[in-house]
Amino acid sequence: MNDPAALVVVPPVELAAPDIARWRAGNTGVDHVHRLRADAPGPVVHVQALTHGNEICGAIALDWLLQQVQAGWRPLRGTLTLAFANVEAYARFDPADPYPSRCVDEDLNRVWADEVLAGPRDSRELRRARALRPFVDDADRLLDIHSMGEACVPLMVCGTQDKHAAYSRRLGVPGVLLIDTGHPAGLRMVERGGFGDPRSPRQALLIECGQHWERAAADVAIDALVRFLGLEGLADAGWVAAHTRVPLPPRQRLVRVTEAVVARSTGFRFLLPTEGLGVIPKAGTTLAQDGEHLWHTPYDDCVLVMPGTHNLKPGGTAVRLGRYED
Ligand SMILES: [Zn+2]
Numbered sequence: 001m002n003d004p005a006a007l008v009v010v011p012p013v014e015l016a017a018p019d020i021a022r023w024r025a026g027n028t029g030v031d032h033v034h035r036l037r038a039d040a041p042g043p044v045v046h047v048q049a050l051t052h053g054n055e056i057c058g059a060i061a062l063d064w065l066l067q068q069v070q071a072g073w074r075p076l077r078g079t080l081t082l083a084f085a086n087v088e089a090y091a092r093f094d095p096a097d098p099y100p101s102r103c104v105d106e107d108l109n110r111v112w113a114d115e116v117l118a119g120p121r122d123s124r125e126l127r128r129a130r131a132l133r134p135f136v137d138d139a140d141r142l143l144d145i146h147s148m149g150e151a152c153v154p155l156m157v158c159g160t161q162d163k164h165a166a167y168s169r170r171l172g173v174p175g176v177l178l179i180d181t182g183h184p185a186g187l188r189m190v191e192r193g194g195f196g197d198p199r200s201p202r203q204a205l206l207i208e209c210g211q212h213w214e215r216a217a218a219d220v221a222i223d224a225l226v227r228f229l230g231l232e233g234l235a236d237a238g239w240v241a242a243h244t245r246v247p248l249p250p251r252q253r254l255v256r257v258t259e260a261v262v263a264r265s266t267g268f269r270f271l272l273p274t275e276g277l278g279v280i281p282k283a284g285t286t287l288a289q290d291g292e293h294l295w296h297t298p299y300d301d302c303v304l305v306m307p308g309t310h311n312l313k314p315g316g317t318a319v320r321l322g323r324y325e326d
Contacts, residue, residue, distance in 0.1 A: 011151070013095040013213040017056045018063040020084055030131050032084040036069065038234070042078025045232050046139035047225060048132075051109050051146060051189065053089025054101040057209045057217035058145030061225045075234035081135050088124050098213060099149070099310045109144075110186030112136075136189055142204040143228045144189055145221050147212040149308040152276020154220045155255075157206035159190045165254055167203045171231055173224055174207065175249030176277065178305060178322070180257035185315055208306070219245040255303050257322035263312050264290045274307035274319065288318065299323065 026034040047065075049058025062082050065073075084090070086108045093101040105123035117130055136142065146157075154174035158164035165177045182191060194200030205228075209220035223246040230240035255277070268290040272280075280287070280302045288295040298321065307319035 010098065011211055011213060013098055014215040015056050015060065015213050015218055017090070017093050017095075018059055020059055020063060020087070020090070023063070023066055023084065024087075028081075028135070030135075032087050033132070033135060034066065034069075034082045036075050036080045036082075038075045038077045038079070040077035042075075042234065043140040043232055044079045044081070044138050045075075045229070045234060046081045046083065046135055046142045047228070048083045048085050048136075048142070048144045048189070049221075050087065050090050051085045051144055052102045052107075053086040053091075053104075054093055054098050055145070055147040055212055056090075056093065057147050057212070057221040059084060059090065060218040061145055061221035064222055065225060073235075073239070075229070076236060077233050080229075080234055081139065083132060083135060085132060086125065086128060088128070095213075102311055107185065109188045110183060112189045112192040113187040116186060137193060139204075140202055141228075141232055142190065142195065142202075143225065144204070144206040145209065145225070146206055147209045147217050147221075148276060148306055149212060149310045150274070150276050150306070151211045151214070152208070152306065154210050154217075155208050155277070157190070157208060159188065159196065159204065159206070161196065161198055163198055164190070164195075164203060164205060168205060169252055171205070171224070171227055172248045172252075173227060173246065174220065175252055177252050177254045178257065179254065180305070180320055180322070181260060183317055184260065184262055185317070254325045255305060255322045256325050257305055257320045259298070260317045260320045261288060261295050263309075263314055263316050263318050264293060265314050266312075267291055268309060268312060268318055270307065270309065270318070274304055276304070276306055278304045278307075280304065297321065 049062045089101050089104050106125050108125040111129045155176040156168045168177050190204035190206045194202035195204035207224045210217040226243045229235040270288045280297045283299045285297045303322045305320040
């Protein structure tokens with residue numbers, strides 16, 4: 001029992017994965033992508049779920065909104081795109097073994113660089129990203145709904161850009177905002193094009209709603225979606241007030257990531273218990289080992305951002321290290 005990986009247990013799966021087959025035929029020519037156009041002009045807003053196939057809170061949120069649409073709800077202005085992304089991985093979701101259905105061939109959220117999308121490589125995720133790309137590139141505002149492998153309070157991944165943290169403060173949720181340094185394994189959707197350019201007015205948010213399968217994650221996902229539609233003027237204040245599910249946090253704190261701990265081999269191990277947003281008080285604390293290499297915390301009060309070794313491969317990020325700025 002010296003091996004921390006031997007202690008890993010699968011958290012309970014409290015959420016039920018909705019049947020999204022009925023949403024396959026959208027109106028866009030791309031399966032599982034729906035577009036709603038208002039008469040009044042406004043922003044092009046893109047909401048995406050299932051970028052990772054086992055993060056089912058996002059599927060629950062889009063399934064919920066599409067039911068609202070069936071009941072007559074429409075955006076008040078602009079264009080709203082609703083996309084279930086990695087539907088092939090989601091189709092493999094197994095509550096008895098829920099980790100592998102994150103993806104089929106590769107991580108769909110590491111393929112968004114132009115040279116990758118336009119390059120010669122092929123995978124099921126790349127095919128899906130190529131199909132989704134026109135919608136992503138058309139969007140003025142983007143909300144990508146995710147969840148986390150380990151227990152952690154909800155947080156907003158603002159990419160590498162301070163403009164997205166400012167935008168999250170206008171949204172008002174969640175209580176923790178994260179500015180990071182990207183992933184060495186590839187560009188995320190929220191970093192693509194103008195989303196990753198501080199001079200561009202385009203805004204992209206990636207919300208991590210909590211642990212993948214905890215009941216509260218679905219409420220956080222629906223709440224964030226409702227507030228996002230309200231912020232962009234696609235939904236009125238009464239509808240927003242009727243459907244928000246989570247109280248606003250008293251304040252939003254920003255964690256700025258300074259570095260990523262990237263696995264070098266399949267032998268990567270944490271050497272102390274980790275939890276999402278856990279704080280290690282002392283600089284120099286030994287954190288992890290990979291063969292002969294040891295990682296130590298670089299400063300006091302080091303925040304562990306989304307530590308996890310499920311599905312971790314060489315070159316994958318095991319944890320990111322950061323500091324609270326406020
Ligand atoms: Zn995810």
